[in-house]
Amino acid sequence: MQLVVRKGETRCGDLASCVKAAARIGTLENSAASRLLADLGAVALLYDSQVTPFEDLQLGRLDALLLDVPIVRAFLPHWPDLVAVEPPIPGRGFYAIAVRKEDEALAxxxxxxxxxxxxxxxxxxxxxxxxxxxxGQEELLPPGFSGSLAVSQGSSPPAGASPRRLLTLALLAKAALVTVALSLASMGLAVLVGLGVAVARLYGPGWLQAGALVYVEFFRGVPVLLLLYLLYFGLPAAWAALTGTPGLYISPFWTAVVGLGLTYAAYEAEIYRAALQAIPPTQWEAAASLGLSPKQTFVHVVLPQALRLVLPPSTSDFVALFKDTSLAGTITVVELAKQYQIISTSGADFRVLVEAGLITACLYLFMSVPVGHLARRWERRLASAR
Incomplete structure (x- = not known):
């Protein structure tokens, strides 16, 4: 394995100094490097492709990379602003060709x-x-090289090769907390922006109404995944092209919050707009007759009544948002679905994969079902307060 940093980097002279400085280190998921970083307690960001880590290091999202030497040798020449830390980290690793046991002729x-x-x-x-x-390559080619590569049919994987169930459960539980935090932050942003957009469409001047309409149509029409890519990859690249200097860094988590929040704000805005329009005009007239200003009428009379109408559809949006957080895994956020993907590609035993899948599904249910229950209780409470 080899460490890669930006030229001029002073904090990461070696892996130990990187870990001590809590540097953000990128690597490939389910690799020897990812397991080493986990053992060291390093701040690791996991990727499923070889190119994206180099891009993120170039843009400043990462402080270093830890990758296999062949990957570094193949890709580093394309990134002149990056440099490999010499020498490579000591240790031996092997690449092998695997075939099914019955394919003896092919082997x-x-x-x-x-x-x-x-x-x-x-x-x-x-x-x-x-x-x-x-x-090290020469040591693999002693006399009898052909036979030395073959694995005997009677061999079996070493003990402990399958992930332990408790470790799997702990990883999924930790990822579920990330999903909850991501959902709450995204929905909070969606509520604030959505309410503002709805008010602008209903009560703003003409130019503001037009802008709010453009916002709603744009974010309802653009796929969330594309928006996340634009924010995470396109925005820093555009900044570098305009200013000539990289450095516009938004963490993957907050990038996902912004992307999901802005998208769901468009849907929330339409819900709030419909709810506000459903309040009879006589409510405004009655409040005015009591001497309330338009602002007081909106805050104390109209908005509380509209809240009862928006609660069911907004709850449905919140549950849908829980599931859409899985898209954040494409920009290195290890939420629940991403963690299961990592486990499912780790070579674990089939039974462990099925168990992990069932646990993942149950965790999604445990997160979403209580939301609906609380919303129904709140809805009954609001109804009884009329």
């Missing part, structure tokens, strides 16, 4: 092909071309 053919490439020197030439040939 033998692969062994013969590798042996032929090694014997002719072509394997060494390929690895040297990519800067990957070293003494």
């Amino acid at each position: 033998a053919q692969l062994d013969e092909a590798l042996a032929f490439l090694a014997a002719t020197g072509e394997l060494r030439a390929i690895l040297e071309r990519w800067g990957l040939w070293d003494q």
Whole structure:
């Protein structure tokens, strides 16, 4: 494994100093590097592709990368502002070709092909071309090379290869807390912005009404995933192009909050607008006859009545938002669905994957069902207060 930093970086002279400085370190999910960072208690951001970590390091979202040496050697030349920290972190790792047990003929053919490439020197030439040939490669090619690669049929995975159930449950519970925090923050933003947009559409001057209408149509028409990509990748790139300097950094979590909040605000605005329009004009007239100003009438008379009407549809939106937080996993937020994806691609036992899937589904239910229950109680309470 090798550490990669931006040129001029002073905090991350090695992995230990990175961890001590609580630096944000990017790596690939379910890799040896991700497990090492977890063991060290480092601030790790997990990716499912090789290119995006380099982009985020370039833009300042990350302080360092920890990746396999072949990945660093292949991609680093395309990023002149990044540099590898030498030497690579000590340790041995192996890349292997896996086949099904019944495909013995295919395994033998692969062994013969590798042996032929090694014997002719072509394997060494390929690895040297990519800067990957070293003494460690030679140690893999002793006499009897072909047979040494084959794995005996009777071999079995080492003990503890499958994730422990308690660890799986702990990871999912932690990710569920991220989902709850993301949902609450996004819905809070959606309520505030949505109410403002609804009021602007109903009571603002003509230009403000037109702007509010454009907002609603835009954010209802643009997919949430596309908006998250634009905010997370496009906005920093645009900033760098306009100013010539990278540095516009928004954390993945708050990027997701903004993206989801602005999108759901468009839906909330239409709900609030319909609820406000449903209040009879006589309420305004009665309040005016009592000497209330328009602002007082709106806050103390109209808005409380509209609240009873918006509660059911807004609750449905909140439950839907819980599920849409899964889109935040595409910008490295490890929420509940993303954590299950990581577990499901970790090579765990099939039974563990099924159990983890059921636990994930139950956690979503435990988060969403109480919301509906509380909303119904609040609705009955408001109805009894009439």
